Amino acid sequence: MKTFRITIIWATLTAFALINVSCEKEKPAPPRSMEQIKSEEGIPVEVSTIxxxxxxxxxSFFSTVSGIVETVEYTKVKDQILSIRAKVGDYVKQGQLLMEFPTNNPSLQYEQAKVALDxxxxxxxxMKELLAAGEISQQVYDNTQAQYMVAKQNMESIEKLVKIKAPVSGTLISIPVRVGDVMGDNQALFTIAQLNKMIAKVQATDRELVQIKKGMPVQVFWNGFEYRGIVSDIGMEMNSMTRSFPIEITIDNPKQTLKSGVTVDxxxxxxxxxxAIxxxxxLLVDEAGKKYVYLxxxxxxxxxxxxxxIASGTNIEITDGLKPGDNLxxxxxxxxxDGIKIKLNK
Structure with a gap:
């Protein structure tokens, strides 16, 4: 009986021992530290060949563009517009008649000036005929000629008020008035622009200014199109309000697809x-004022x-320390x- 009990106890202890060993085998291995990973497998990295x-x-700047020559004509007389002889988009020549105002405005004295000129x-x-015949003196002729020139200039001045002509050759880009409109003093009648070249003006900080030189190439982007230009003028006086300097860009626009007044990049x-590399x-590592990379x-x-x-955006040029073929x-x-084991990600 005693032997039977000892046998049971022994069997029980053996079972517990086996269960304990089994449980110990099923326990997960403790996580490895970064140091263990470094020494055993290496740090997983990616590389790029230089x-x-x-x-x-x-x-980069944003700017509103205008024609290289852009002229706005304003009213010089208070009256109603009688006619408009062109439309927006038309190419007009200098001196071409574009608008007319009434000549019967009492303040102009148009008819009186016309009679005086005649x-x-x-x-x-x-007097010119009499001078040629020797029947009058040169002084009498000169006085008559002076009176005629004054009357002619007076008539021309009045006509400029009622017959509005193109001050320059170019494209009509704006006519904000209609026939019949009664105009006041100094109101815009139309705008003429020369659009084969355009002007963009940007504002540069003092740090940007020292990098910009006349003649530098410029790219201009608008509405999916790219245009070429150059830096044509650099202002030397800082704007006290914006703390910036004016830079003028001249843009080639041979097909006149770039429009006045649009905002461009x-x-x-x-x-x-x-x-360059x-x-x-x-990827740069700064240490004590020096720059490093890992290969x-x-x-x-x-x-x-x-x-x-030089740097541009997120990229920077490496002038020394790297060569083509290096694995960065x-x-x-x-x-x-430095010297640590690494593993390349695939």
Missing amino acids: MPSDFSKEL NSEKSYKR VRIKVKETDQ IIDRK EKEGMATKRQVQTG ITCCTSFLE
Whole structure:
């Protein structure tokens, strides 16, 4: 009986031991630390092979454009518009009659001036004949001629008030009035622009100003189209309100598809470099005023000091420290150290 009890107890203890061993085998392994991963497998990274490419730095602005020549004609007399002889979009020549106002406005004395001109012209022609015949003195002729010139200039001045002509050749881009409108003083009648070239004016900070030179190439974008231009003028006086300097851009517009008054995206190319080594700024590691990147070499991370050049957006030029064919590590740089083991992600 005693032997039977001992046998049961022993069997029970053995079962508990087996269960305990089984439970211990089923327990998950504790998580590995970053140090263990570093030493056993290496830090997983991605790399990019350095290849030279063309690189440029641009300064970007927004601007409203206008024709290289743009003239607004204003009323010179208070009266009703009798006729409009052109429409928006027409190309007009300098001196072409575009609008007319009544000549019977009492304040103009149009008829009186016309009669005075006719009379003085007849007198002038008569005195010219008499002078040629030797029947009058030169002084009498000169006085008559002066009176005629005054009457002619007076008539021309009045006609300019009622017969509105194009001051320059160009395209009519605006006529904000209609026949029959009664106009007041100094109201806009029409705008003429020369649209084969356009002007954009931007405002540059003092830091931007030192990078901009006359003649620099400019790209202008509007409505899906790209236009070419140059920096044509650089202002030297700072605007006290905006703390900026005016920069003028002249844009080629041979097909006149770029319209006056639209807002465009202006990009001034301040520097261009052929076959440069370019990387993302975020890959630079700053330490004690020096800049470094990490390269992959034989499964290890290699820390390399570099010198930087011009920057544009998120990209920056590397002028020294990298060469074509280097394998640049492009992620996880915060986990890297010089000489640490790495593993390439596939």
